[in-house]
Amino acid sequence: MLRVIAGREWRSLFLSPLAWTLLGVVLFILAWLFLAQLDLYLTLAPQIARMPDAPGVTDVVIAPLLSNTGVILLLVVPLITMRALSEERRSQTLVLLLSAPVSMTRIVLGKYLGLMGFFAVLLGLLAAMLLSLAVGTHLDYGKLASGLLGLLLLVAAFVAAGLYMSSLTDQPTIAAVATFGLLLLFWIIDWAGNAGGGESALFGYLSLLNHYQSLLKGLFNTSDVLYYVLFVVTFLGLTVERLDAQRVTG
Numbered sequence: 001m002l003r004v005i006a007g008r009e010w011r012s013l014f015l016s017p018l019a020w021t022l023l024g025v026v027l028f029i030l031a032w033l034f035l036a037q038l039d040l041y042l043t044l045a046p047q048i049a050r051m052p053d054a055p056g057v058t059d060v061v062i063a064p065l066l067s068n069t070g071v072i073l074l075l076v077v078p079l080i081t082m083r084a085l086s087e088e089r090r091s092q093t094l095v096l097l098l099s100a101p102v103s104m105t106r107i108v109l110g111k112y113l114g115l116m117g118f119f120a121v122l123l124g125l126l127a128a129m130l131l132s133l134a135v136g137t138h139l140d141y142g143k144l145a146s147g148l149l150g151l152l153l154l155v156a157a158f159v160a161a162g163l164y165m166s167s168l169t170d171q172p173t174i175a176a177v178a179t180f181g182l183l184l185l186f187w188i189i190d191w192a193g194n195a196g197g198g199e200s201a202l203f204g205y206l207s208l209l210n211h212y213q214s215l216l217k218g219l220f221n222t223s224d225v226l227y228y229v230l231f232v233v234t235f236l237g238l239t240v241e242r243l244d245a246q247r248v249t250g
Contacts, residue, residue, distance in 0.1 A: 002106045002113070009114025013080065019118065022076055027125060031067055034129055037061040058140040059122060062130050063216050067148045069126065070154055070212055073119075077155065078179035080118065081162025082172040084111050085243075089170040104240050108163070112236060115159045143218035150215030153228035157208060158183055160235035161171060167242045185206070 013019045041048075041060045048055065071199040100107075128147055133139055157240075166172070190200075190207035204210055211224040 001102050002110050004108060005102075005110025006113040006117065009084070009111050010117040013114070013118045016083075019080060022079060023122060026072060026076055026122065029072060030065070030069060030126060032062070033065055037065055038133075056140055057133055058143045059138045061133065062139075062144060063147060065130070066151055066216055067213070069151060070209075073151075073155055073158060076178070076182055077158040077162055078118075078165075078176040078183070081115060081159055081166055081179060082176035083166070084115060084163050085166040085239075086170050086172045086175045088171075099114045104244050106224075108236055108239050109242065112159060112163055115163065116156065119155045119159065123148070123155065140218070143216075146218045146220050147216050148197070149220075150212050150224075153215075153225065154208065154212050157228050157231045157235075160232040161186075164235040167239050172185065179190075 038061055041057055044060070048060070115179050130144065130148075131139075162175070162179040162180055165182060166175040168178070170176050186208045187205065188207070188209070190204045190210055205227070214221060214224050
């Protein structure tokens with residue numbers, strides 16, 4: 001049943017003109033940024049070659065592109081997740097789903113995996129774009145893998161938060177705006193702790209951006225991975241509780 005729900009969600013996304021439009025626009029922007037970073041690298045190549053610890057193409061092209069991709073997806077993910085549950089609530093199909101003899105956890109996980117399947121296509125195309133550099137230059141595959149893992153974890157966190165916000169309302173637009181606001185808060189929350197002290201460390205740990213930047217530098221730390229896992233589990237758990245409460249109250 002989990003696979004059925006995930007497959008249904010995945011197919012519904014690819015039947016949506018909005019999803020196809022967003023996918024095309026995002027890939028166009030990423031391709032343009034990729035070529036711009038590559039042109040910058042070729043322009044600076046003579047100066048870079050004279051540096052003692054010269055940064056490679058992974059540092060100059062791939063890391064900045066992945067960093068920009070995180071910002072772009074901060075805007076795009078809410079537009080994809082906004083209909084996941086709010087649209088079903090508005091069209092009354094959510095009542096049928098909740099009345100099915102399926103655990104709420106399976107329903108939420110199915111929806112989540114379907115959404116992640118859509119973004120897996122996007123990330124796969126992005127990875128292919130980056131790996132094309134291996135034809136003409138040397139890549140730091142460790143940093144590349146760490147950066148792609150960071151982006152995957154970041155998207156997983158975005159989608160989990162978006163799914164939860166979509167469960168709170170029957171208005172997709174409200175869900176999108178609320179998701180963006182929540183993600184932006186976790187993106188810049190460490191700014192509030194610039195004064196230093198214990199609060200600064202706490203806000204720094206809660207920041208989605210801090211953990212992502214660490215992985216972009218090739219610094220694989222289990223605490224960064226654990227942060228994203230806890231983030232995803234927390235928001236998926238909140239979504240399950242929200243739908244469970246609705247199932248009880250009818």
